[in-house]
Amino acid sequence: GQQVMQIPQYQHVQEGEDFTTYCNSSTTLSNIQWYKQRPGGHPVFLIQLVKSGEVKKQKRLTFQFGEAKKNSSLHITATQTTDVGTYFCAGRNNDMRFGAGTRLTVKP
Amino acid sequence: DAGVTQSPTHLIKTRGQQVTLRCSPKSGHDTVSWYQQALGQGPQFIFQYYEEEERQRGNFPDRFSGHQFPNYSSELNVNALLLGDSALYLCASIPWGANTGELFFGEGSRLTVL
Numbered sequence: 001g002q003q004v005m006q007i008p009q010y011q012h013v014q015e016g017e018d019f020t021t022y023c024n025s026s027t028t029l030s031n032i033q034w035y036k037q038r039p040g041g042h043p044v045f046l047i048q049l050v051k052s053g054e055v056k057k058q059k060r061l062t063f064q065f066g067e068a069k070k071n072s073s074l075h076i077t078a079t080q081t082t083d084v085g086t087y088f089c090a091g092r093n094n095d096m097r098f099g100a101g102t103r104l105t106v107k108p
Numbered sequence: 109d110a111g112v113t114q115s116p117t118h119l120i121k122t123r124g125q126q127v128t129l130r131c132s133p134k135s136g137h138d139t140v141s142w143y144q145q146a147l148g149q150g151p152q153f154i155f156q157y158y159e160e161e162e163r164q165r166g167n168f169p170d171r172f173s174g175h176q177f178p179n180y181s182s183e184l185n186v187n188a189l190l191l192g193d194s195a196l197y198l199c200a201s202i203p204w205g206a207n208t209g210e211l212f213f214g215e216g217s218r219l220t221v222l
Contacts, residue, residue, distance in 0.1 A: 004150075006150070031209065033209070033210070033211070035211075041215075042198060042213040042214065042215050042216055043151065043198070043211070043213050044213070045210040045211060045212070048209065048210065088150050088151070090150075090151075090211075092209065094164065095153050095156070095164045095166065096141070096153060096209075096211065097153060098143075098150035098151045098152070098153075099150050100148075100149055100150045101149075101150050
């Protein structure tokens, strides 16, 4: 069945450093979504990518969807303490499958 | 405009018992999905309901069942609880056929099985 793998599992950065998380699917996806979950909270939608090779930006966040629509990445430039949380990718094939997430901690 | 609401927020059960969790979708949404999120893991898809029928199902045993009511609210039932069922159960709603497919999650119901 469809599997979505996400790396790294954890990332610790100094405030101001960049951060990237990667997502890979075992099958071609119709779209991919990214969510952020703060500690003790619930996942909150960030963005959806649909087209092959698509790149979208939200302020310091850059999202990419691979040409083969099987991988994606989220890059945060100059992290801030407010970026702390777990970032999940979720790939849609027949249903929505989430990766295990990357937990980001930011040291002030 | 109320978002997705879930109840109860926390509950403790013992092995072998049964539990029912409830979800009211966001106003204007008619599709509800349920997810299980174990500690330190991503949400795992359980099933999705639309028009009071189960439309899709993930890799969960028959002990997990659900229901959707005419007002679009939904219940998740788990029978014969196991220790491994301890998790945060998330309900997410979307409008059927939405282009974005953005999932709106509730705060979740945290189940502990002793």
